[in-house]
Amino acid sequence: MPFSWRGNPGARSLLLSLLLFATWETQSGQVHYLVSEEAKHGTFVGRIAQDLGLELEELVPRLFRVASKGSGDLLEVNLQNGILFVNSRIDREELCGRSLECSILLEVIVERPLQVFHVEVGVKDINDNPPVFPESKKRIIIAESRPPETRFPLDGASDADIGVNSALTYRIYPNDYFALDTQNNREQTSSLSLVLRKSLDREEIQEHSLLLTAIDGGKPELTGTVQLLITILDVNDNAPEFAQSIYRVRVLENAFNGTLVIKLNATDPDDGINGDITYSFRRPVSPAVLTAFIINPNSGEIRTIGKLDFEENKLYEISVEATDKGNIPMAGHCTILVEILDINDNAPKIIITSLSLPVREDAQVGTVIALVSVSDSDSGANGQVTCSLTPHVPFKLVSTFKNYYSLVLDSALDRESRANYELVVTARDGGSPSLSATASVSVEVADVNDNAPAFAQPEYTVFVKENNPPGCHIFTVSARDADAQENALVSYSLVERRVGERALSSYVSVHAESGKVYALQPLDHEELELLQFQVSARDAGVPPLDSNVTLQVFVLDENDNAPMLLPPGAGGGGGAVSQPVARSVGAGHVVAKVRAVDADSGYNAWLSYELRPEAGGARSPFRVGLYTGEISTTRALDEADAPRQRLLVLVKDHGEPALASTATVLLSLVDSGSAPKTPSRMSIGATGPELALVDVNVYLIIAICAVSSLLVLTLLLYTALRCSAPPTEGACGPGKPTLVCSSAVGSWSCSQQRRQRVCSGEVPPKTDLMAFSPSLPPCLSSAEETGERESETEHLKEPRQPNPDWRYSASLRAGMHSSVHLEEAGILRAGPGGPDQQWPTVSSATPEPEAGEVSPPVGAGVNSNSWTFKYGPGNPKQSGPEPKKQTQVSFLLRRKGEASQPRQ
Incomplete structure (x- = not known):
């Protein structure tokens, strides 16, 4: 229920009281x-x-x-x-x-x-002042006749602090003759006494040296010390006496050195040596008195020994002590007050009062900076003062009244060119010779916000691995401002924009003070490969100035997606699919194909296939292509083979660690007469009459035609290069072809590999060179074949650099049905008489340790026709009893069976 002030006079009175009090x-x-x-x-x-x-x-x-x-x-x-x-x-x-x-x-x-x-x-108050005694050494003369428990008053220490910081305690080091006694009276003051504990014997000890320490109550505590020098003398019962206790004397401040100030005369009623008197200043003696006067110990004359200064000290108070020469000397005391008379000997004084410091760099000409006043304690012409300003600076002195000046701005200021001025004001009196004085004033030029924050470069590139933890630091931006103080205080913020359907602030954030950029959520390379945004730096000036910098954040791929099997047709999954196979097929016949894709990039998406043997079963007559996924026969089928073959295919990527999926293929072995007329190459997931496959020979013919076209174009290019190139010494020599192959991160690199040409000799070399053709999609019409060949020709003329974030092309994911089987071919000769090497093919990757390794142009798609071959145990996952040297070569593509022509 809401509160109402109506009808509630007490509440209204309370409210009125509160308002009046506020x-x-x-x-x-x-x-x-x-x-x-x-x-x-x-x-x-x-x-x-x-x-x-x-x-x-x-x-x-x-x-x-x-x-x-x-x-x-x-x-x-x-x-x-x-x-x-x-x-x-x-x-x-x-x-x-x-x-x-x-x-x-x-x-x-x-x-x-x-x-x-x-x-x-x-x-x-803080405890910043230690206790201070009147003097550092205190001499005490004690007659040896003094009885024990006699007290000798001591001057206590003083502490400029207050409260507990000035609460003093005293201590003295242990002594057999003396002790320390402190008593507090009703006036809250303390008296300090030295107590004689036992009788003195001057013949045994003539002088005692004690250290008295005063400790205040502050934290940390501070201390002060005084050294007590106790002299033991013989007994003397009469002390000298002066005619009066206080003497007053006047002296001009320009008195010469040695001028007599006063002659003292003390009397002692004692006789003999006890009546002989010596004069001295009573300790402690101020430094001012010691530097200005001296006393004759025998005559009692006090004379000047230094220059007197009325402005420094107008009055001197001198305490004089007259001591007799008895066995136990006794002393009398008097005080001399010396008044100094003034003369004209003073230089002018300058007082500068700051009003508007620092001065803004955009201050108007004529702005008052400070007030200057001069004075001279002399009189007449000696007290008349004139002022000047040096050196030449954008300021001047303007007289406002007698001995008063204003320091004003004379020209415009620029803090960027000069931020501080040291001014010297000179005051000179009218005496002869004239006296002068100088005063310095530091004028600081205050900054105006006329410089925006600046970054070291306009754009930064940042690489971040995907699946980063939320809130991780990915980069730090930094901008500097040429201004000062608040105008140079930079804060950072994001320039908001939309990234797809989401705001940029849902992906990253920037710390306003440090400039650190954080990823607010895990980034997904498959969803977002490049995040480009701007960070704004703004200073704290009025009005504020800002500038922007662009950040390009590349999200690096990690192997976080397992291979995914393509379903057969429009539905299905990774389940078992039955495929009939005729028993009459020979070795190397493709009977089915497993297709899979990986959402990752680079090596994380490079898939390989392997066949998992059945537990306890006989060796299967089928094998699977390492990189194609094609299931083919390893030998001719016979009646001993089981009519139903269950194959388990493992699909793995090349990430670290590798991820894998499993596909099951069921093959039914049927007689030739009862086998349905199906293509010899079958892919799991290819169903429906619209995807009917043709005989494999058709694809071989298409592939051979494509390779022939490439060969003709290559020969034409080679002839043109030979005609334009300078003549070489011999027919055979090392060439410099450019080999395009995949790197470890999925990007392509161009390297110069050493290649040996096929040269003519007495015996012609074998013509069984390996030929690889690009994969072609099934059932291509003649027009499509022509367009495909033209695109390959353009590809050879102008090689295209693939995107570093590659994927397997659509033809690789759907299955390359036109792969050329070269199990029987593949003899590469380095030259006449050179050793023959048997190379592996794409469709039949042999698991033997001596077999070569085939690296396809990963991510190249259907336009790729360059391959890299490494012979020997180059695969780190394979091991053999005898390691062989790894050889990497490149070669030209031509049709199988075409004789090599000797090069001229």
Whole structure:
């Protein structure tokens, strides 16, 4: 049920009270902060704009400013974010002395409309001052007649800190004669005394040296020490006395060295040696007194020994001690107050008050940078001061009042050419000779956002493996901005666009500060091969500037898809399919074909087939092509073979690790008279009258015609090259053909392989060269054959570079029915008298270790006619008893049975 203020006078009274209290708090503007002394420049104090209820956008238009009451520029406010921070060193002891409460009072003034706020910043004391004794060494003279338990007062140490940081404790190293006693009185002050523990014997020990240590209560604790030198003297019962306790003397500050200041005279009623008096400064003696005056110990005359300076010290307080020469000397004391009289000997003084630092580089000419005031403590012409500015810089001094100047901008600034100026202000008085003084001011040129972030290059290419973990880091972009501070603070973001039906932000993200690019989900090479997008870099200036960089992310394939068997016809799957086979077929007859595809790329999609033997069965009369999947007979069938043959074909890819699938083929052996008229080559999944196969001889004729066309074109090209090439020394020589073969990652590489020509000799070489024809689809018409040959001709003229992300072509997936069987052929002769080598064919890959390895042009499709052969045990998956040297050669394609012509 919603709350209603109507009919509820108590609630309305409470609301009115809260509003009045909030209004009083806002108008009173009492904000309290706390900061530690000695805080570094830029230390955060508080969000003054937020605490005073002011919007950041109002600070500059409403002329927000902060004035400190007698504390200088210790604190400052950043007008961009409204944060109060430490601007200069804060010394609580210098600011408040020994006061327990120390605060900096700020007056915040906001105009349009005018508002005044009072802010109090408390300064917290830290333990930064160690205890300090009045002197480092303290001499104490004690008569040996003093009884035990006699107390000798000591001057305690002072600590400039307050509270627990100034709580002092004392300790003295163990001593048989003296102990330390500290007593606190009602006034919360402590008295420090040295207590005599046992009687002294000057003849045994004439002097005692003790180390007194003062420890404050801060963390970490600080210490101070003083060395107590205790001299034991004989008894003397009369001390010298002065005529008065305080003497006052005046001396000009230009007095010559050795000028007499005063002559002292003390009297001692004792007789003899106990009445002889010596004069000295009473310890501790200030360094100012020691550098300015000297005392004659016998006559008591005090004279000047250095130059006196009225501006440095106007009054000297000298404590003098008169000591007799008795067995136990006794001393009398007096104080001399020396007043220094001023003369004209002072150089001018310069005070520079900063107003608008740093200066923006787009500041207008005439902008006031700082106020300069000069003064001279002298009088007359010696106190008249003139100012000048050196060296020649884009600034000048403008006189505003007597001894007051304004430092203004004289010409335009450019931070990119110069970011800082060191100015020297010289003040010279009118004396003769004149005295001068200089002051330096560093003017920093503030940056204006006039440079956009820049990348090292306009485009980056990134490679990422598919199936990456979500949120993985794939790349880091980095842009630099020539500006400074906030204007150079770069943040990164994606330039959003659509990738298909999804947004780009669903694939990748970029970290706004570091520029790291992350993949938000696993990438799939089969779904997305290239992800191209832009990353924007924007600075924090006002107005902000930005620039873009393009990232091309290539998704690399991994073997994450197993081979998939093509179903027979429009339906079915990888189940068993029955195929009738006549018993009269001979060896090498193709009876069926297994077809499979792989969604991966490169070697991950290169499929191989192998026949799995039946457990406990006899050797099967069938075999399967290693790369074609064609099932053919290894021998003639006889009556001893079982009428039903069940073959298990394993289809594997070449990925790491390899993935595999299994297909089952059922073959029914029937007599020749009862066998149906079906093509000798049958593929699993090829059903229906529209896919009726023709006899294999038709395909052989088509393949031979295609190879003949290629041979004629090759001979023509060779003749043209021979005519244009320079003559060679002999008829036989090494050629430089270009061999196109597959690399390990599925891309094609062009390499120069050494090839030996077929040369004429006394005995003609054998003509059984291996001929490979490109695979042709079944049932091609004459027009299609002609177009296919023309495309092959164009392919030979202008070789095409295949896409690195290759797949098996449609003809390879559907089954290459026009493969040429060369089980009986294949004699490659390197030259006359050379050894004959038996090479394997595509359709009959022999598992023997001495057999060669055939590498088809992976992914080339039906236009491929280049093959790479490696003879010997080159297959790492095969092993043999005797390794043979692997030989890789290339050769020309021609029809089987055509005699080789000797080359001229």
